[in-house]
Amino acid sequence: MTAHPVRRYFVTGLLTLIPIWLTWVVFKFVFVLLSNSSQPVVAPVLRGVSRVHPALEWLASGWAMSAVALAATLGIIFGIGMLAHRVVGQRLLAWFESWIQRIPLANMIYGSSRKLLDILQVQPGTTQRVVLIEFPHENMKVVGLVTRTFQEDGTGRELAAVYVPTTPNPTSGYLEIVPVDQITPTDWSVDQAMTFIISGGAVAPDTMPYSRRATDAADVTAPP
Secondary structure (H helix, E strand, O other): OOOOHHHHHHHHHHHHHHHHHHHHHHHHHHHHHHHHHHHHHHHHHHHHHHHHOHHHHHHHOHHHHHHHHHHHHHHHHHHHHHHHOOHHHHHHHHHHHHHHOOOHHHHHHHHHHHHHHHHHOOOOOOOOOEEEEEOOOOOOEEEEEEEEEEEOOOOOOEEEEEEEEOOOOOOOEEEEEEEHHHOEEOOOOHHHHHHHHHOOOOOOOOOOOOOOOOOHHHHOOOOO
């Protein structure tokens, strides 16, 4: 028995609009966040320009301020990224990091987040691997990122620190300590893993190494 056309069209329309709406929500959040960061500086400047040049009074409108603030923030981000690739920028960053290390709580937050972001930018086969671990119990597996390996005190058994991102927001997650011999390595890149997580599993390679092999433990690469 086929579904009623009205119900079928409604469900099809809803499934079509939900991804568009979610994309708009994310872009709107980012747009507002970036605009608000430059708004305190941009708004007074644009108001002053509109007073001096009445023909440009439209600059004092809300949409114009938001657009200019967004452009200013994007320009600053681009400028910082370009500067970070220069010797001067690297020296300034090193000075900033040495300064922030002296602040008790800030050094922990900055150092931890910096290391995590550095790890996420490294491709598999160098300092970390995209893996599968059994979580929350032995009959289920999740995608995780090996951030480092170390040895168990007393036994010398090799352990791995695995960061497990959550869906659809991979910036939050869990940190699991897992024996290396219980980890299933994959050949996924970090980008593939993040796409898989953010999409809720809808976008993924055609195959996945779910079961462990005898050589899997040797495939897990540790950071230097």
